[in-house]
Amino acid sequence: MPQTDDELRWFRPGGTDEASDAATRTWAEAVFRGFHDKPPVPGQVERMARFYREDDRELGGVYVAGTPEGAVDPSIPVATFASMTNTLNTGATLLPTHEITAVTVRATHRRRGLLRRMMTEDLRRAADAGLAMAALTASEATIYGRFGFGVAVERESLRIDTRRGLAFGPATGPAPAGRTEFIEREGIAAVSRRVFARWHAITPGSIDRQASYPGNIDGTLHDGGMEPDTAVRGAAHWGEDGEPDGYVTWRFAGWDTEPTTVRVLDLVAATDDAYRALWELLGSLDLVDRVTWDHASVDEPLRWAIADPRSCAVTEREDSLWLRILDPVAALQARPGGAPGTVRLALTDALDIAAGTLEVVSEDGRLTARRVEDAPADVTLPVAALSSAYLGGISVDTLARAGAVTGDPEAVQRLAGMLATGRVPQCLTQF
Ligand SMILES: CC(=O)SCCNC(=O)CCNC(=O)[C@H](O)C(C)(C)COP(=O)(O)OP(=O)(O)OC[C@H]1O[C@@H](n2cnc3c(N)ncnc32)[C@H](O)[C@@H]1OP(=O)(O)O
Numbered sequence: 001m002p003q004t005d006d007e008l009r010w011f012r013p014g015g016t017d018e019a020s021d022a023a024t025r026t027w028a029e030a031v032f033r034g035f036h037d038k039p040p041v042p043g044q045v046e047r048m049a050r051f052y053r054e055d056d057r058e059l060g061g062v063y064v065a066g067t068p069e070g071a072v073d074p075s076i077p078v079a080t081f082a083s084m085t086n087t088l089n090t091g092a093t094l095l096p097t098h099e100i101t102a103v104t105v106r107a108t109h110r111r112r113g114l115l116r117r118m119m120t121e122d123l124r125r126a127a128d129a130g131l132a133m134a135a136l137t138a139s140e141a142t143i144y145g146r147f148g149f150g151v152a153v154e155r156e157s158l159r160i161d162t163r164r165g166l167a168f169g170p171a172t173g174p175a176p177a178g179r180t181e182f183i184e185r186e187g188i189a190a191v192s193r194r195v196f197a198r199w200h201a202i203t204p205g206s207i208d209r210q211a212s213y214p215g216n217i218d219g220t221l222h223d224g225g226m227e228p229d230t231a232v233r234g235a236a237h238w239g240e241d242g243e244p245d246g247y248v249t250w251r252f253a254g255w256d257t258e259p260t261t262v263r264v265l266d267l268v269a270a271t272d273d274a275y276r277a278l279w280e281l282l283g284s285l286d287l288v289d290r291v292t293w294d295h296a297s298v299d300e301p302l303r304w305a306i307a308d309p310r311s312c313a314v315t316e317r318e319d320s321l322w323l324r325i326l327d328p329v330a331a332l333q334a335r336p337g338g339a340p341g342t343v344r345l346a347l348t349d350a351l352d353i354a355a356g357t358l359e360v361v362s363e364d365g366r367l368t369a370r371r372v373e374d375a376p377a378d379v380t381l382p383v384a385a386l387s388s389a390y391l392g393g394i395s396v397d398t399l400a401r402a403g404a405v406t407g408d409p410e411a412v413q414r415l416a417g418m419l420a421t422g423r424v425p426q427c428l429t430q431f
Contacts, residue, residue: 005065006078008117013052013059020049026076027061034080034104043226054211057084059102060122062114078106079114083122084210086431088133088323090335091204091391091421092366098126098134098326099207101431119147120351123326127353132330133390135207136322137430144322148349150388153205153321153427154298159313160291163259166283167307168276176273178239180281183247188234189214191247195236196428198245198270205321205391205425213429217249217266232265235281237274246274248282250291259289267293268428276305295320298393299424321427323387328354332369335390337362339417346377347386354383362418378411392421 014021020028028045032038040048052059061077082102087094100122105114126134138144141151160166183191192214200206215221219232229251237246246269253261262285269275279302282291296302298317303309325331328347342361349355357377360369381396385404388394397416399405405412 006114007063007065008060008121009063010058010060013049013057015046015049017046017050020045022075023061024049024052024059026073027059027080030061030077030080030106031102031104033076034102034106038225041226047226048212051210051212052082055084055086057082060118062109062118064109078109079118080104081118081122083126085131086208086210087200088135088208089200089202089204089206091423091425092336093334094201094208095133095331095334096131097207098123098131099431100134100136103136115143116147123147123324123351123353127326130327132325132327132334134324134326136324138319138322141319144324145384146350147324148351148354148383148387149322149324150384150386151319151321151394152323152388152391153319153393153425155294155318155320155427156296156298156300156314157294157316157318158292158296158300158302159315160283160293160302161289161311161313162283162285162291163289166279166311168280168305169307172276172305176237176277176280178237178245178271178273178277180235180237180277183234183236185218185228185230185232185234188218188232188247188249189220191234191236191244192217192249192266192268195244195247195268195270199268199428202270203426204421204423205393205427207321207427207429207431209429210431219249219251235278237269237277239271239273245269245271246278248278250282252288260287261290261292262288264291264293266428267295272301275301279305295428297424297426299426321425323390325354325383325387325390328356328358328383328386329369329371331390332358332360332367335367336421337365337367337418338392338420339414340364341414341418343379343411343415343418344372344375344377345386345415346380347383348380349383360415360418367418377407379405379407379415381405381407389419391425392419392423393425395420 013024060081062079088097219229222229234249239245248267
């Protein structure tokens, strides 16, 4: 267990664009160590802190006293945590969501409850502030279930054989409207902000992007140093109205890689024409035999568009977005309803933030929920299971077959229908 003189402090990133304050600098130093990065170079912490101020992040650090002389400076925290608020597209609205990131615990202080202490305090504070949902993207899938998080969006890695180009099948109709052009690396950020905003507004499961994001996908923040990766290339698609509606950025893997490979860094298409046009471009890159992409939807339209679906192989399937319901009434009412029906849910929560019995009604495409006291429930599920089912990407029926949801089988089926949605959720944001 933590020593009694371990102190958990919450603060905002301070300083100016030119010079960060000591607390932000030592906190950043700890995060760089936690993720095995090189120490920050001059200017790097200031740039990071500028983005963090734009995100309005709150930082948390655990500080220990009484370290022996010669050990790491005690002003560098042994554990870190950060949070910010961005919107989640629920399929019905853009729901302000508490995002958790930058979780590290120094190896000498692991498994003493520091993560549990930071997480418990942070989730409680977010719930008290009125946020209905928390979210994260995880380094390991075994850490966060115990805190009530469930996988709500998955992603796939694709390996596409483009040796003979990428022929589109007869079912895909006329050539996509609009035009596709290469863009300069320096122009990617502006296009990506505009296109991502359009895509985010129409895509269930999408989380809005933090301020640094364009720099992650245009090579500016490559490897964390101050020098950009100028090998990053990009192209955009403009619709017939002259507005950009899609873009892709990529990096050539080098002539030593066989077969010759292009790795897609980011691909966002707000229209179906942009989507097909960008894949046509990727399939037509000369001297490239393979295209890979790690952030495809588990329901990617590409394999239904191309003449040879076997040329598009899934090489990995992994969790993408984890959700954690904080306020079940507000969260459920912020998402669409599926099939009509009424179910009483007993929601369990080891952290006692969201627990209780709820009556949920689906009617006319909307969900309403209210707390009911001392009423028998039809279905019992932990908050992690309801969080997994929240966006409609994972079915309550599947969770019941896995043993994560229990209750009257007919009510489980009804609830599965009430929470089913039309579109498989996708998240193109890592944070
Ligand atoms: C959202 C993000 O930022 S993702 C990035 C997460 N960070 C990293 O992966 C960096 C490297 N890892 C670390 O810094 C640490 O090992 C952490 C943050 C994962 C865990 O921190 P700790 O302080 O050791 O965790 P803590 O002692 O509070 O453990 C809490 C519980 O989680 C469990 N746990 C912690 N880490 C893991 C793990 N990697 N796998 C499985 N269980 C874990 C503990 O056993 C404990 O379980 P219990 O309460 O049921 O007994």
